[in-house]
Amino acid sequence: MNETYDKRIMKQKTHRLLEAIAALIISAIIALIFSFLVSVLSSSQVYAQRVAGREGLYRDSVYRRVIGQGSTSLSCYLSYPQGGSSVLRGYGHNAYELGKLGEFIRAALSDTLIYVRSVRVCGYCSVDGNYTSNEQLARKRSLGFMQFILSEYPFLRRYGIRADWVGEDWDQLRSLVASSTLNERDEILQIIDRVDIFSGREKLLMDLNGGAPYRMMEQLFFPLLRRVELTVEYDLHRIIEERYRRKLNDREFALLLEQEREKVRREERLLAEQRALKEKWQADSLAVEETARAQQARAQQAGAQESARRADEAAAAAYRRRREAAREASAARTEHRKLYPLWGVKTNLYALAGLTPQGERTTFMPNLEIEYFAFGRWSLSASALYAYWDFAQGEFWGVTSYTLEPRFWFSPTGLCRGLYTGLYARTGDFDIRRSVVEGVPTDNRTGTYYEAGASLGYVLPLSRHWYLEAGVSGGYRxxxxxxxxxxxxxxxxxxxxSQSRLRLTDIRLNIGYRLGKKTIK
Structure with missing residues (x-):
């Protein structure tokens, strides 16, 4: 009989060894996913930011700018010695302009995980003077500026930075004149549009109305033409592919880019509505408070108790309006963070710590629970737990658990948050050696168990997808x-x-992640 029993034990060990390997693989996958998410959330010095799912791939403000514009530019109005082309930080007001340049590079290239197609430096000169000399000076200053920023920000070399130059920036001058209030604006625009640069365009401008408009442009506009411009063009195709995690042809890219830009436009409208609501609330509050103060002042001057009572009523009305506006603003800010869940994945930290429902310390117990939400205020949860390891000094803890539990959520919102209750059924087996006396294991038991009962718990959301769950289960075992x-x-x-009794059967402290639908389309 003992030999037969030994063979059965060996078969159980072989079976549990295979289960242990599977459990370790599952635990490793969960640990890798969790570590990856933690590393992403804690990273601050990266060029890109990735998270699980398709939402929140980039910081909102940067992503809206990148997708909406496709590129970003900065104009630096640097000062040079006569005929010079090297960038001198301490010359003129260059320190201020180079400070703006540093902020621009950090915002354009280091603020988020974005992909850059190219970086371009372009030098410009004003339209006065000899064209050939202007073009040579623009070239020298463009190359000098590129040499300076590569020495200050060497990582820009990876983007294949290139330099261009424009000898006379007539396009920018025309734009400045068109948006100005110069009396001769229309005549200046006609000369720029109809007369070629090498056919006397500048001479006609200098002769127009005795040269007064030209002198005005020299004073107001020409300094704005002398600049070096840094342009960063983003690789929208790669950004969209990274967001959807697959290769895209040109047609798919164009379609998805338009969809992303439409999402950006919706978010911008939402932000504009929130700002308008906040401004309206502030304006209403200020107006009501000013009205209340004026009424109170008149009441004090007149000594009329009725006026004072009305002032108090106006103040109370102001408070009610502020409170209502604050609720509306809060609802507008938080509505897009809600999620109607469809699936949930979680793990019990209490069991991972090796604790039993009775508070006994055992060993690491990997576990995984999946919950399905598709029944209004009902959900269905399935979980599994496995452990088969030595711990302490010669003690051993082997246990498996499989649980199925339908749940009812008390909140009628459909978000499946807050308080819930459920009924569960659980089965599993165990092999336990809890103490060692003079090197010999004692109190050795192996067998199976069955449980059924009720559960009670509470879910606290941490963000749209992440949440904490605490709960207990008890019943017949x-x-x-x-x-x-x-x-x-x-x-x-x-x-x-064998034995049967009612008891506390489970304690849960879960960390979980949900997938589902947003409330705002």
Whole structure:
């Protein structure tokens, strides 16, 4: 009989070894996913930011700018010695302009995980003077500026930075004149549009109305033409592919880019509505408070109690309006963060710490729970737990658990948050050696168990997708086990026994992640 029992024990060990390997693989996958998410959330010095799912791939403000514009530019109005082309930080007001340049590079290239197609430096000169000299000066200053920023920001080399130059920036001058209030604006625009640069365009402008408009442009506009411009063009195709995690042809890219830009436009409208609501609230509050103060002042001057009462009523009305506006603003800010869940994945940190429902310390127990939400205020949860390891000094803890639990959520919002209750059924087996006396394991039991009962818990959202869950379960538990002794690596059956009772069967402290639908389309 003992030999038969030994063979059965060996078969159980082989079976549990295979289960342990599977459990370790599942635990490793969960740990890798969790570590990846933590590293992403804690990273601050990266060029890109990735998260699980398709929402929140980039910081909102930067992503809206990148998708909406496709590129960004900065004009630096640097000062040079006569005929010079090298950038001198301490010359003129260059320190201020180079400070703006540093902020621009950090915002354009280091603020988020974005992909850059190219970086371009372009030098410009004003339209006065000799064209050839202007073009040579623009070239020298463009190359000098590129050399300076590569020495200050060497990582820009990876983007294949290139330099261009424009000898006379007539396009910018025309734009400045068109948006100005110069009396001769229309005549200046006609000369720029109809007369070629090498056919006397500048001479006609200098002769117009005795030269007064030209002198005005020299004073107001020409300094704005002398600049070096840094342009960063983003790789929208790669950004969209990274967001959707697959290769896209040109047609798919164009379609998805338009969809993303439409999302950006919706978010911009939402932000504009929130700002308008906040401004309206502030304006209404100020107007009501000013009205209340004026009424109170008149009441004090007149000594009329009725006026004072009306002032108090106006103040109360102002408070009610502020409170209502604050609620509306809060609802507008938080509505887009809500999620109607469809699936949930979680793990019990209490069991991972090796604690039993009775508070006993055992060993690491990997576990995974999946919850399905598709029944209004009902959900269905399925979970599994596995452990099969030595711990302490010669003690051993082996247990498996499989649970199925339908739940009812008390909140009628459909968000499945807050308080819930449920009914559960659980089964599993165990092999436990809890103490060692003079090197020999004692209190050795193996067997199976069945449970059924009720659960109660509470879910606290941390963000749109992440949440904490705390709960307890209790009910009927039936155990059928075999007590055995271990002598010289042999296992000897002592007796069979079984017991049934009501007890606390589970304590949950879960960290979880949900997938579902947003409330705002």
């Amino acid at each position: 039936r155990v059928a086990d075999k007590v055995y002794d271990v002598e010289q690596d042999k296992h000897y059956l002592v007796r069979n026994q």
